[in-house]
Ligand SMILES: Nc1nc2c(c(=O)[nH]1)N[C@H]1C(S)=C(S)[C@@H](COP(=O)(O)OP(=O)(O)OC[C@H]3O[C@@H](n4cnc5c(N)ncnc54)[C@H](O)[C@@H]3O)O[C@H]1N2
């Protein structure tokens with residue numbers, strides 16, 4: 001039986017890669033930045049007043065210095081050039097460029113006696129701040145040609161603001177990884193459509209599509225493919241025109257209708273047993289040159305194997321800075337889970353502060369367990385007793 005780590009290595013070796021494309025900045029939220037963004041010039045681009053007050057030469061200040069006021073500087077384009085000579089103070093507003101000659105800004109609260117008549121105006125400065133006080137100096141935030149954002153950053157609204165401050169309107173993102181998700185099985189019917197006896201609603205593809213889209217991939221949910229070798233062989237061929245990766249679910253175990261393995265096992269894909277429960281039967285390889293990952297059909301098995309064998313590799317290809325879910329160390333607050341020699345078990349769980357409780361049964365078809373869980377509990381071959389330490393993967397986060 002193949003170890004989880006070995007199967008992950010085989011999938012890594014498929015070399016799933018994403019392409020970059022340019023999108024409007026405001027549409028880039030949630031996407032992964034495709035290349036590092038550097039500043040073209042320094043920020044701030046000029047010395048700027050951080051408060052409303054008076055721009056002065058620090059050497060002129062003392063106890064109750066009285067200075068003449070030749071003019072004012074406001075934020076915005078510089079209308080008339082003004083400078084500060086010895087003995088002068090220029091009235092200045094927050095955001096205005098500091099005029100030549102000045103090296104310090106005194107807040108208006110620390111001044112008195114100014115009347116807005118520049119022919120005769122004088123101001124009394126009651127404090128003596130340090131040279132450079134209340135000035136955001138040119139390049140004090142970030143210098144020219146420095147990296148503002150690294151490739152692989154998942155863009156949030158704070159990043160959109162920072163990129164806009166550079167004057168950018170478009171950005172390269174890596175969301176150009178196209179994944180076709182193909183559910184297989186004669187019994188499956190798309191949600192929204194009525195069921196005949198013996199049929200069930202197809203739930204694996206919507207689950208996988210939803211999370212991959214949230215990771216920043218472009219995802220296409222294919223129609224359900226029936227259990228016949230011809231349709232199955234035709235489907236990846238059809239997807240290959242578009243997809244960078246094909247993910248199938250179902251049809252990988254040993255039953256006579258489990259035709260995914262017969263259809264796709266053409267020497268370029270391997271169908272193996274991985275030492276885990278659920279999710280033992282797995283497939284991976286290439287079909288028509290396109291990487292393909294075949295997951296088992298049982299919904300919990302599909303969920304767990306998606307977490308282990310699809311999501312991290314798609315995120316890696318997209319250049320995400322974190323590929324795996326965050327984990328948390330907690331205490332098991334459920335009856336003992338018996339170990340399985342040579343096997344890793346994953347149980348659906350619900351974390352309650354520093355404890356975790358198992359959700360529902362261990363059945364890999366249990367929809368109610370899926371509905372009540374927010375994490376995966378990893379249980380080693382020795383099992384886990386109530387009160388023992390457990391590592392959980394927070395599947396709703398990251
Ligand atoms: N003789 C053996 N039988 C089975 C073995 C085995 O080793 N020997 N392995 C078992 C294990 S472990 C699993 S897991 C399943 C995997 O089966 P398949 O991948 O072949 O999946 P199916 O047979 O197509 O379906 C299993 C189960 O899941 C339901 N299903 C399938 N796809 C979906 C979907 N998209 N949405 C909702 N439900 C789905 C399907 O109706 C079946 O009930 O095999 C065991 N058997």
Ligand code: MOO
Nearest residue numbers: 278279280301364
């Ligand atoms: O993948 Mo299965 O869930 O081990 O029954």
